[in-house]
Every structure is written in C-alpha cells, then in structure tokens.
Amino acid sequence: MNVLVYVENRNGAVKKAGLEALSKGKALADAMGGQTAAVIIGVDVDQVVAEVKMHGADKIFVIKKDDLEHYQSAGHLASVVEAVAQFDSKLVMIAATSLGRDLAPRIAAKLGIMYFPDVTGAEFKDGDVVVKRPVYAGKIYMDFKAAKLPVVISTRPNVFDKVEIEGAGEVVELNPEYTLQTKVLDIIQSAAQKLDVSEADRIVAGGRGLKEPENFKLLENLADTLGAAVGASRAVVDAGWRPHSEQVGQTGKTVGPTLYIAVGISGAIQHLAGMRTSKVIVAINKDADAPIFKDADYGVIGDAMQIVPALNEALK
C-alpha cells in the first residue's frame, strides 16, 4: 500500500516538518509493503526535489506553477488530489503547519475520506493504520483506527524524526487544472526573519513575572545566544506586551522543542497544555510554589531580572 506525502517548501527551501512527515510516511510504506511518493509544489524547487530524494521518496510529483509559488488552497488541493489518483495512495500525509492544517482537511473532504489531524503516533498494525492524537490540549491521548483506507493524516511538527535514506526519486511533473478561489494580496515576513515558536528547537518564554514589556529584551538576548525563539504566556499577550503569534498554550501554539525555558510563568493548565511535551523544561520563577516547577526538569528560584542576564553571560 502506497503512501503519499505532501512536503512543504517556502520559496524553494524545504520545511523540516515536511521531511519529518516524509520519513514517517516512508516507515509506514515499508511496513505496508508499498512505495513512498512526495508531492512538491512551487517554482524554484530543485533543492527540495534533491532533499526529498535523500529522505526516501521513490517517486516525486512536481507541480511547477507560478501562481502556486505561494500557498493557494484550491491549487494545492487540486495538485495533491491528482497525485493521490496517480499513485493509488492509501495514506496521504502532511505536516500540521499553518499550511498543513489548512490543506489536509480539504483533501479529506474532497476525497470523502477520514482525516486524523495533528497525530503524534502512527503505526501499521494487523492491516490497519492506527494513530495516536492528543485531545483536550494534550490532557488526554486517543488511539484511532479508520474503518477504511485511504485516510489523510497530518503530523505534529517536532515529533517524528527525519531520517536520511536515499530513494529512487523518480520525478513526475503534473499539470493539474484548478480555479483559484482566493487571491493572496500580500505576504509580510517579519523583518528579522524571526524564528517562529512552532518551528523552533529552543524556546525562551516569558510571562507576567517579567513585570514590564521592556524586560523582554533580557529574554531576546538569551534567545539570541541560544538560537531560540521567544514565546509568551497569554497574560502578557493579552496585555499587549507581545504579539499573538508568540503565545504558547491551549489558545496559542502547541510546541515541543528540545529546550523550553519558562521565565516568570506560573504554569497555568492552559499554558502547560501547549508546552508539556517539550523534551527539557527549565523554570525560572521567584515563587518556590509556582505550579510550573512541577513540570520542570530544572528549576531555579529567583528574580528573573537577575537570573536571565547571568544565565545569558554563562552561556556565551
């Protein structure tokens, strides 16, 4: 049974989360005795083609369209649907990035098949595809099985490993037909090409304990030293100190970096929901009884305004 993976790129640079989905897809295809194909959409995609070949793609469907250089739901949907038909895919996979969350449910609805969003586990067991997904913001995990294949699965970024293994990489160009339903007027990348919390491998997050917005400079400096992204609790986002895009938690982003440093964050259940799966959690808080210490691997009790600059110096 074949597996088809949409691998996202931005302006010709492959997304790590896309390669993670591809590697997981390849493992499943091997288990099912099938082949793995990748779908790549864009203009300047030679580098992406090379990367997916090195991550196990037997076949690579390439859709080169000027009007699809940037994500366009209708065009991307038509492209993937055509590839699914050509490849007789039993499993369609895609990373649950902002693009993937938008595209994956449309693929399922278009094909009239089941969809498992944002999975953290996927296995082939006794002829069935079984997935694990967090629900209630990660407070509970559920295991599901589809009654029938094909199914669409989106994979949570930073959960599956990307594995280098060369595939046959046979390139097939597709020329799907579509009518775009929306028009992209403008794309604004933040000036400094800032790392997004949802993609970062290290995060330094701040909360109300930082006392005032200016003190986030201390976190930004530490983040620079660590090559980390800056995250925030809802309290400081709602106060207007930090943009919504930085909020971590149940109504913010779900993250799972290797290192998460929570500074002046109390550890409310809604915050923990978004970062509890981080590999290593460090908490810096002046209150020894702050709930965040219960989930932290390493805790330092103290004043953030003192500890953070000292930590930054020590790491330099």
Add this chain to the structure above:
Amino acid sequence: MKIAVLVKLVPDTASQIRLNQEKSWIETRDLNWVLNPYDEYAVEEALKIAAEKGGDVTVITYGKDEAVEALRKALAMGANGAILIKKEGYTDLLGTAEALAKVLKEKAFDLIFAGLKAVDDDCAAIGPMIATIMDIPCITEITKLEVGDGQVTAQRDIEGGHESIQASTPCLLTAQKGLNEPRYPSLKGIMMAKKKTVEILEGEHVEPRVETLSLSYPPERAPGKIVGEGLDAVPELVRLLREEARVIE
C-alpha cells in the same frame, strides 16, 4: 447580510480531564461547559459585521440536546437566531462537516464563521471541510477581517509572518485569537436569550467511519529538581543542561 456562526459546547479549558472507569471515554459529569473560546471570536466578529453592515446572525450547532447551551451563550452575546441540528451518538469529522454543510447550503448565508478549532477534539478541520464540500472559498485562522461589497479581505498568521488574502462571498472564515475581544453577555442579553426560540432540525445519522481504540493519559514527566536559589544556581543549571540533559553545547 446573512451570517452564520458554527458553535460548539466544550469543557472549560481550566478543566482537569479524567477518563471514566472503563477508560472508554472521558468523565463528563463534573465538567463545566462553555462556548468554545475560538467560537467566541467568531460570534463577536459576526455581531460586529452585522452591526456595521446590517444583517443578522444565526448560530448553529450539531449536537445532542445539551448542545443548546452553546447556542444560548451565543444568543446572549447578541445573535439573532439559533439552530440545533440534532445528532445521535458519535459522528466522525466528515459526518459532522456533511451535516452542517447540508443545512448551510439550504439557508444560503453570505458569510459563515467557525472557530479555528474546538478545544475538545483540537481538530481545526470542520471549517475547511465544510467549505470544500460546499465548494466556496475559505480563509482559515484569521486575525483581521475587512468586509467589502461581495468580498472579504482577511489576514492570517503564517510561520514567521502573516499574509493577506481576498475572497468573494459567500465564503467561510475560521477565527483565530487576535481577531477581536469577545464581548461579555449582558444581563439583559442573557434574559433575552432564554426567550429566543431555537430551531431544531433532525440530523441524519452517519455511522462513524473511525474506531476509537483507547484513551490514555499523557506519559508522566519524570520528577524534576530545583537546582537552587538565586544567582548561585546559574552555573549549576548550565552544567546540568550541558552534561546531564545535553541540550546545549
């Protein structure tokens, strides 16, 4: 302008979620139920547009009898009408999207709002699924919206920035945090909501095409340690991150 908002009743985000004795489902008895937080943004945006451009707002839910509570909460915020599409038992995502799409098609709305995701199943799927079934444009996770004549312009966050997208109406939009500040229902609104009638439609039952195999708690985190207090703890923290956790060089 005819505006629809899809709403769902969910457990309060502060809830501790427990499994039932058989571990076959969650224990729902002691939960406090609220209107899905993302749907509050959706309702707020719809009410704002209706007030500015003229029009009315119908809130719709697909659920059991209890789900009417979500409609009441949205009516209390100011929605004009409400529809409960009755469901039996468990439905899968596609079944839910189909049931809602059927009613939405019949009623011919100009704008349809949904939340980015329901904070119970965390799928972020119903909105784009419905739009695909109905073959109308859809912009997800919007943080800003302008409604013009027969068209809308919305902003959505993407990793490391945002994009601005235009679509013609009818279209479907999913609301993300940042779009607005939802109003609190007034006492008068709550009283009025109790009097408004809820239209009840029978939904078709679709057998779920997925099987729930098991539910479990997330793996426990190993107990952590307090490295120390104050500045003296910093060198030890760095050492531990380097040598024990091996997460920095």
